[in-house]
Amino acid sequence: MPTPFRRGASTAAALLAIVAPLAAARAQQPAGLAPREVPAHSLPVPTTVSPEMQRIIAMPLRPGWNTPPTTAEGWRAAQEAGAAAARQALPALAQRLRVRVEPTVIAGVKAYTITPETIPPENRERLLVHVHGGCYVLNPAEAALGEAIFMAGLGGFRVISVDYRMPPEAYFPAALDDVVAVWKATAANTDPRNMAIFGSSAGGALTLEAVLRAKAEGLPLPAAIAPGTPMADVSGPGDSFRTNALVDNVLVSPDGFCDAATRFYADGHDLSDPLLSPVYGDLRNFPPTILTTGTRDLLLSNTVRMHRGLRQAGVEAVLQVYEGQSHAQFYRDDTAPETREAFAEIAGFFNKHLGR
Amino acid sequence: MPTPFRRGASTAAALLAIVAPLAAARAQQPAGLAPREVPAHSLPVPTTVSPEMQRIIAMPLRPGWNTPPTTAEGWRAAQEAGAAAARQALPALAQRLRVRVEPTVIAGVKAYTITPETIPPENRERLLVHVHGGCYVLNPAEAALGEAIFMAGLGGFRVISVDYRMPPEAYFPAALDDVVAVWKATAANTDPRNMAIFGSSAGGALTLEAVLRAKAEGLPLPAAIAPGTPMADVSGPGDSFRTNALVDNVLVSPDGFCDAATRFYADGHDLSDPLLSPVYGDLRNFPPTILTTGTRDLLLSNTVRMHRGLRQAGVEAVLQVYEGQSHAQFYRDDTAPETREAFAEIAGFFNKHLGR
Numbered sequence: 215m216p217t218p219f220r221r222g223a224s225t226a227a228a229l230l231a232i233v234a235p236l237a238a239a240r241a242q243q244p245a246g247l248a249p250r251e252v253p254a255h256s257l258p259v260p261t262t263v264s265p266e267m268q269r270i271i272a273m274p275l276r277p278g279w280n281t282p283p284t285t286a287e288g289w290r291a292a293q294e295a296g297a298a299a300a301r302q303a304l305p306a307l308a309q310r311l312r313v314r315v316e317p318t319v320i321a322g323v324k325a326y327t328i329t330p331e332t333i334p335p336e337n338r339e340r341l342l343v344h345v346h347g348g349c350y351v352l353n354p355a356e357a358a359l360g361e362a363i364f365m366a367g368l369g370g371f372r373v374i375s376v377d378y379r380m381p382p383e384a385y386f387p388a389a390l391d392d393v394v395a396v397w398k399a400t401a402a403n404t405d406p407r408n409m410a411i412f413g414s415s416a417g418g419a420l421t422l423e424a425v426l427r428a429k430a431e432g433l434p435l436p437a438a439i440a441p442g443t444p445m446a447d448v449s450g451p452g453d454s455f456r457t458n459a460l461v462d463n464v465l466v467s468p469d470g471f472c473d474a475a476t477r478f479y480a481d482g483h484d485l486s487d488p489l490l491s492p493v494y495g496d497l498r499n500f501p502p503t504i505l506t507t508g509t510r511d512l513l514l515s516n517t518v519r520m521h522r523g524l525r526q527a528g529v530e531a532v533l534q535v536y537e538g539q540s541h542a543q544f545y546r547d548d549t550a551p552e553t554r555e556a557f558a559e560i561a562g563f564f565n566k567h568l569g570r
Numbered sequence: 571m572p573t574p575f576r577r578g579a580s581t582a583a584a585l586l587a588i589v590a591p592l593a594a595a596r597a598q599q600p601a602g603l604a605p606r607e608v609p610a611h612s613l614p615v616p617t618t619v620s621p622e623m624q625r626i627i628a629m630p631l632r633p634g635w636n637t638p639p640t641t642a643e644g645w646r647a648a649q650e651a652g653a654a655a656a657r658q659a660l661p662a663l664a665q666r667l668r669v670r671v672e673p674t675v676i677a678g679v680k681a682y683t684i685t686p687e688t689i690p691p692e693n694r695e696r697l698l699v700h701v702h703g704g705c706y707v708l709n710p711a712e713a714a715l716g717e718a719i720f721m722a723g724l725g726g727f728r729v730i731s732v733d734y735r736m737p738p739e740a741y742f743p744a745a746l747d748d749v750v751a752v753w754k755a756t757a758a759n760t761d762p763r764n765m766a767i768f769g770s771s772a773g774g775a776l777t778l779e780a781v782l783r784a785k786a787e788g789l790p791l792p793a794a795i796a797p798g799t800p801m802a803d804v805s806g807p808g809d810s811f812r813t814n815a816l817v818d819n820v821l822v823s824p825d826g827f828c829d830a831a832t833r834f835y836a837d838g839h840d841l842s843d844p845l846l847s848p849v850y851g852d853l854r855n856f857p858p859t860i861l862t863t864g865t866r867d868l869l870l871s872n873t874v875r876m877h878r879g880l881r882q883a884g885v886e887a888v889l890q891v892y893e894g895q896s897h898a899q900f901y902r903d904d905t906a907p908e909t910r911e912a913f914a915e916i917a918g919f920f921n922k923h924l925g926r
Binding site (some may be wrong): 534 | 611807809813815817881888
């Protein structure tokens with residue numbers, strides 16, 4: 215007999231509260247359950263996305279995905295190469311999306327302000343904090359700014375993007391410390407009910423970790439958050455690490471550069487600590503959350519597990535999954551209709567929840 | 571230069587309305603874009619789901635998935651085998667979930683009423699119409715009722731399940747005609763603001779098709795709908811038909827029994843007709859919609875494309891994606907916590923939108 219289901223609860227939160235947490239399943243190995251053998255196959259580029267997105271989906275696997283740096287100098291060279299490439303591309307992107315980018319320092323932490331040429335009236339009092347991705351190690355300085363510029367330009371929001379410290383300069387929890395320091399300082403000057411935090415990949419995880427930290431320290435919470443394809447569990451489990459291995463052309467495989475980078479940041483710390491794997495955190499009373507991923511994303515499972523965890527905790531959490539996209543491909547090309555759709559969804563969610 | 575993005579729109583609907591419809595991409599073949607070659611690999615049963623769900627995920631590929639019947643007699647035998655198995659299992663299921671099942675006829679269409687032993691006060695005036703799945707050909711009579719019983723028992727709703735005509739008795743659009751006839755008759759006796767339509771797979775498609783038909787005929791619309799993993803596009807496209815081929819252990823492959831059954835029902839009719847592939851329909855003014863799928867679902871793309879289409883049309887549409895599940899595995903085992911979670915989400919969505 216199943217456990218009795220309590221009838222009459224009138225909200226999803228009440229109904230979900232009695233569902234046994236799935237985290238309990240984590241420790242259990244499915245002993246004796248046979249794996250599925252999948253033969254080699256060829257995946258055509260889908261016809262169900264725009265031509266711009268088709269070009270992104272058709273790109274080969276990221277070069278060097280399985281040959282990450284093995285020394286601090288090697289990681290530093292990778293960081294600098296990314297920043298140099300971004301410095302080249304940024305002026306044209308900022309011009310196309312009509313935003314002004316300026317470096318600043320907030321609470322001792324390097325950051326950038328991104329200001330749209332035109333700010334719609336309902337956004338005048340609003341401020342977003344952006345946390346970049348890059349597996350906790352990549353995308354310093356200008357390399358952090360693409361997603362922030364998309365949000366500022368497409369959504370008409372003022373954005374502060376945090377250029378948090380990364381290895382080999384500083385290790386866990388330095389990145390989180392910096393994000394929280396910027397959050398605390400900006401939320402002291404702007405009503406946090408008019409603020410949101412967003413970011414993808416490691417930036418999505420840091421967004422979630424910052425809320426866990428803010429809850430623990432009694433800091434104000436943002437009115438909403440938008441973690442894109444968050445690295446919500448870096449401890450290993452997650453079905454799409456297998457189903458989308460060598461399907462996702464960005465992260466490619468759980469045994470690739472991103473895993474190596476995360477271990478470099480964690481510096482021996484337990485990878486299942488909720489401040490590295492927020493899916494294991496106490497998610498009650500999280501602000502409204504919009505999550506974004508794609509069907510080919512190596513972190514599809516991380517994203518949907520995070521969504522389920524938030525829903526089980528009674529949080530207003532919505533999920534956007536885009537056809538055919540690998541990891542974080544919703545902010546690759548500002549001319550792709552899917553890019554504009556993804557940022558319109560996030561902007562709409564912020565418009566719904568900020569200033570209430 | 572990109573097309574200018576209109577700033578200042580304050581709702582998601584307004585922002586999304588200017589996104590170019592992706593349907594335009596459908597006709598374009600990605601000529602010259604290389605497919606991705608995926609080597610053979612072994613997929614372990616994930617540790618991130620309950621033990622009950624692990625057993626479902628570990629099941630081998632559905633026997634005979636690629637040897638569908640080729641004659642009307644063969645399909646009829648498959649129908650009858652399914653109904654006979656269901657007749658055996660139903661009494662225990664109905665008892666466990668404390669519902670009463672009775673056959674009836676509504677507007678000349680065979681149906682069943684499913685009545686929970688206890689109906690919570692807020693559901694006394696509410697009535698759900700259920701449309702079963704089975705690729706438009708399978709699951710007649712009692713075989714239709716599992717999902718309906720789960721919804722009635724777990725959610726505390728009165729449910730009418732439509733035992734619509736199927737081939738070889740009748741072909742497209744007979745199933746839809748029957749669903750719409752039952753909808754019209756029940757919505758004449760119950761305030762449609764207190765009603766919803768739900769169902770999965772072909773039943774999810776028929777749910778969407780019934781709304782298209784109701785809009786076209788000026789019938790009242792339900793207050794909400796819950797299409798589970800809908801066969802929203804049976805004309806071929808959809809990335810997960812390839813990425814999840816031989817990963818999904820229920821539908822297994824787009825070249826399997828479900829495709830054969832759908833062609834049997836369509837009987838030569840254009841498969842991209844919105845009354846067979848509702849993703850191509852006019853989705854404006856659809857009622858609030860909750861969609862459910864799993865990361866291994868062959869119809870993951872069908873589901874997320876339907877979600878995107880609804881959102882582009884300005885509809886309140888939410889998406890639930892469950893870790894590791896293949897097609898429609900959210901209603902396999904009433905003791906699995908994921909089953910209760912999925913129906914709690916749908917019940918919560920109905921509670922939010924019915925009776926407003």
